[in-house]
Amino acid sequence: xxxxxxxxAANFVVIGFKSGKxxxxxxxxxxxxxxxxxxxxxxVARSSVSRAFTRPDMLSPETVDRIMKVAETLGYVPNHTAxxxxxGRHGNIGLIVPDIANPFFPPLIQAxxxxxxxxDFCIFLGNTEENPKQEDKLVGRFxxxxxxxxxxxxxxxxERIRAHAAQLPLVxxxxxxxxxxxxxxDSSSGVRQAVEHLAELGHRKIxxxxxxxxxxxxxxxxxxxxxxASGLKxxxxxxxxxxxxxxxxxNAVSAILATGATAAVxxxxxxAQGVLAGLAEKKVSVPRDFSLIxxxxxxxxVTYPALTSVSNRSVEAGRVAxxxxxxMLQSNGIRDAxxxxxxxxxxxxxxxxxxxxAP
Amino acid sequence: xxxxxxxxAANFVVIGFKSGKxxxxxxxxxxxxxxxxxxxxxxVARSSVSRAFTRPDMLSPETVDRIMKVAETLGYVPNHTAxxxxxGRHGNIGLIVPDIANPFFPPLIQAxxxxxxxxDFCIFLGNTEENPKQEDKLVGRFxxxxxxxxxxxxxxxxERIRAHAAQLPLVxxxxxxxxxxxxxxDSSSGVRQAVEHLAELGHRKIxxxxxxxxxxxxxxxxxxxxxxASGLKxxxxxxxxxxxxxxxxxNAVSAILATGATAAVxxxxxxAQGVLAGLAEKKVSVPRDFSLIxxxxxxxxVTYPALTSVSNRSVEAGRVAxxxxxxMLQSNGIRDAxxxxxxxxxxxxxxxxxxxxAP
DNA sequence: CTGTTAGCGCATTCAC
DNA sequence: GTGAATGCGCTAACAG
Numbered sequence: 001x002x003x004x005x006x007x008x009a010a011n012f013v014v015i016g017f018k019s020g021k022x023x024x025x026x027x028x029x030x031x032x033x034x035x036x037x038x039x040x041x042x043x044v045a046r047s048s049v050s051r052a053f054t055r056p057d058m059l060s061p062e063t064v065d066r067i068m069k070v071a072e073t074l075g076y077v078p079n080h081t082a083x084x085x086x087x088g089r090h091g092n093i094g095l096i097v098p099d100i101a102n103p104f105f106p107p108l109i110q111a112x113x114x115x116x117x118x119x120d121f122c123i124f125l126g127n128t129e130e131n132p133k134q135e136d137k138l139v140g141r142f143x144x145x146x147x148x149x150x151x152x153x154x155x156x157x158x159e160r161i162r163a164h165a166a167q168l169p170l171v172x173x174x175x176x177x178x179x180x181x182x183x184x185x186d187s188s189s190g191v192r193q194a195v196e197h198l199a200e201l202g203h204r205k206i207x208x209x210x211x212x213x214x215x216x217x218x219x220x221x222x223x224x225x226x227x228x229a230s231g232l233k234x235x236x237x238x239x240x241x242x243x244x245x246x247x248x249x250x251n252a253v254s255a256i257l258a259t260g261a262t263a264a265v266x267x268x269x270x271x272a273q274g275v276l277a278g279l280a281e282k283k284v285s286v287p288r289d290f291s292l293i294x295x296x297x298x299x300x301x302v303t304y305p306a307l308t309s310v311s312n313r314s315v316e317a318g319r320v321a322x323x324x325x326x327x328m329l330q331s332n333g334i335r336d337a338x339x340x341x342x343x344x345x346x347x348x349x350x351x352x353x354x355x356x357x358a359p
Numbered sequence: 360x361x362x363x364x365x366x367x368a369a370n371f372v373v374i375g376f377k378s379g380k381x382x383x384x385x386x387x388x389x390x391x392x393x394x395x396x397x398x399x400x401x402x403v404a405r406s407s408v409s410r411a412f413t414r415p416d417m418l419s420p421e422t423v424d425r426i427m428k429v430a431e432t433l434g435y436v437p438n439h440t441a442x443x444x445x446x447g448r449h450g451n452i453g454l455i456v457p458d459i460a461n462p463f464f465p466p467l468i469q470a471x472x473x474x475x476x477x478x479d480f481c482i483f484l485g486n487t488e489e490n491p492k493q494e495d496k497l498v499g500r501f502x503x504x505x506x507x508x509x510x511x512x513x514x515x516x517x518e519r520i521r522a523h524a525a526q527l528p529l530v531x532x533x534x535x536x537x538x539x540x541x542x543x544x545d546s547s548s549g550v551r552q553a554v555e556h557l558a559e560l561g562h563r564k565i566x567x568x569x570x571x572x573x574x575x576x577x578x579x580x581x582x583x584x585x586x587x588a589s590g591l592k593x594x595x596x597x598x599x600x601x602x603x604x605x606x607x608x609x610n611a612v613s614a615i616l617a618t619g620a621t622a623a624v625x626x627x628x629x630x631a632q633g634v635l636a637g638l639a640e641k642k643v644s645v646p647r648d649f650s651l652i653x654x655x656x657x658x659x660x661v662t663y664p665a666l667t668s669v670s671n672r673s674v675e676a677g678r679v680a681x682x683x684x685x686x687m688l689q690s691n692g693i694r695d696a697x698x699x700x701x702x703x704x705x706x707x708x709x710x711x712x713x714x715x716x717a718p
Numbered sequence: 719c720t721g722t723t724a725g726c727g728c729a730t731t732c733a734c
Numbered sequence: 735g736t737g738a739a740t741g742c743g744c745t746a747a748c749a750g
Contacts (some may be wrong), residue, residue, distance in 0.1 A: 032743085034742095034743060034744085035743060035744060036743080044720080044721085045720065045721045045722075046721090046722095046743090046744080046745095047720075047721065047722080047723095047744095047745075047746085048719095048720060048721075049744095050743095050744065050745060050746090051720085051745090054744095054745075058719075058720090059719070059720080060719060060720090063719080063720080077499070077502065077503065078503065078743090078744080079444075079503050079742090079743050079744070080500075080503030080504045081440055081443045081444050081449060081503060081504055081742090081743080081744090082444050082726090082742070082743030082744040082745090083743080083744055083745070084440045084726090084744090085438075085440050085441050085444050085726050085727065085728090085742085085743080085744075085745095086725080086726050086743080086744045086745045086746080087726085087744085087745060087746090088726075090440060090504070092483075092504070095484075099469075100465045100466075100468050100469045100472070101465045101466050101469050103462065103465075105465075106459045106460045106462075106464075106465050107459075107460050109459050109484070109486075110458075110459045110460050110486055113459070113484065113485075113486045114486075114488075120500075122483055122485075122500055122501065122504070123483070123484055123485075124451075124481055124482070124483060124484070125454075125468070125472065125482055125483070125484035126472075126481075126482075127468075127469055127472045127473075129473075140436065141439075141479075141481055142481065143436060144436065144437065144438050144439030144440060145439045145440055145449070145451070145481070145504075246660065246661040270661060273661050273662060273663065274661070276663050277662075277663040277664075277665070280663050280664075299658075299661070299662075301605065302605040302629060302632050302633070302658070303632060303636075303658075303662045303663075304632065304635050304636040304639050304662075305639075306636070391727085393726095393727060393728085394727065394728060394729095395727080403736080403737085404736065404737045404738070405727090405728080405729095405737090405738095406728095406729080406730080406736075406737065406738080406739095407735090407736060407737075408728095409727095409728060409729055409730085410729090410735095410736090413728095413729075414729095417735075417736090418735065418736080419735060419736090422735080422736080437727090437728080438726090438727050438728070440726090440727080440728095441726070441727030441728045441729090441742090442727075442728055442729075443728090443742095444726085444727080444728075444729095444741095444742050444743065444744090445727080445728045445729045445730080445741080445742055446728085446729065446730095446742085447742075719750105720749100720750085721748105721749085721750080722747105722748080722749075722750095723746100723747090723748080723749095724745100724746085724747085724748100725744105725745095725746090725747105726743105726744090726745090726746105727742105728741105728742090729740105729741095729742090730739100730740085730741090730742105731738105731739090731740080731741105732737105732738085732739080732740100733736105733737085733738080733739095734735105734736085734737080734738095
């Protein structure tokens, strides 16, 4: 293994391992049948073979048929790379996210993938680990081989984003840069509903368990909560959770209870889940003693008690962004589009009327 | 919008939308600075520019320096596609998974991505939606532009897998096809520990809430549970859950309780979470009245009560598979490797000694 | 309808 | 150490 990185994979067991090559039959890879070989075998010009695959309508049906048959038997498959060099179009788009492991993104990626597939585009996936430098690097690396890029929750500065947009078609998700096509998930609408819901239930003091300070969404949510509360005779207190995570939510519980609030809205579902655990530790029952609402609805339906949360629209965001990008690519036009997806409250089992509590 | 798919995105609001082109400064894309332009500007031959980027050691340091400087100011960036056509290597690998939205895969993808990045490879992501035909299609589409592919939990037949492997380097995860390099996550070791753990706690009747019938992992886990139980004086009953999901777990609860068992091991964490919810509905307290163990450890740490589960090793699997593939690519050799990653029980809060229960 | 001719941008022999 | 030619596999005018 010559000190390869695989060696570092501690704790594995190699059951079978044969070094050396495969038997003759397996090592032989179809080393790329070219268009010329097909042309020769079919007795036509190379361009006809090309046409048979790209514009069959330009050829007589019989010719197409014959070429296809020969291609089939020869095992010819068009070389995507060569085609791309010639046409300048490779049918690939890039999708760059900050953190695949965050449950918010996979559905978005999936939806984007599906949409790309509908137009026969392949997806390059990039994960920036929340690192702007890595993001820059990925965009550069993708640049040569994708026709456009969807940047999700970019951590780049507006300047860098503009710079990249000057190089190739770009669509943004959850980032509002003027002049660059973007789709925004407006969680404020859902957050507002959350506050109204809690107010209706009789809660008069609500705490917002905040998320990462540099997050666009966090800012948006905090603002929305404040503005919603101001018209409703309810007090808002903010408790920071440092990171958007389970543990920080759990750690925030003491501070939350200290405020005397009877309900909380958390920056996201992970944080809410942490709060839930912390509350249980302190024998505070949800929703009987305390109401809790999450955001992004990524865990709500699969945990117990089922978490009331704000919908995320990430599926639509992924779909619309990719669709928008492909449309730009195909029409070769750029449009200053700004889609805003509204969210709403998804009611489940973690909220309850205040009156229910022993007075 | 001419009836584009974006129109179908119900429930969105377009706040700003200007059709037409960008102002001059924005529509002008750097239409690809070529090696020739750099050569001219630097007063050298095209080949020298090429060398400056690929084999700087073949040029005098001053020349390299001058070329690089010119390239920089011109904004030249090597065209990946053209290079690929010329060299036959494009530095891309494909990663195909059945379902990105399943929380089991994202960490695996992330790890693979990270590993690829270390060797400057880009990743094509494919999502098959659990559909073999889609998987076949993706492999074909990728074939022209990746050097190798990692197939995760492939739903393809052994024959199809072999056929693809004859076309390009392939590495399998959780699929045991002889002759194809593969990395397997052996959940049986962890499941065995789970049974032993429950036995030590005094449980004498355990039910296995099974997963999808056609799943390699499900088969493996069920077998492991049986064999572990046989040496420990504990009874195993199997309750099917049809799908590996929250709702099917929730629906299985009646059947589970009907067996008279005092503990359960679920096919995966999602199912376990469903069981947890179903149990709570029936006022059965976990872990006081009933012990529960999940599999894959994807939710355990972020839910309440924290779920005892079997580790998944998906991160290592992704890392090792990609590393293996890249090694194959670079050494141009194929090896019949078979890595088996052992799992173990991760104890949290959903199991408890039977004796604790009121007798 | 189909064949001919040029490149796409780069890496890579060869010479010098 | 550097320049000049050739080709990777394919598409796209341009003729016929």
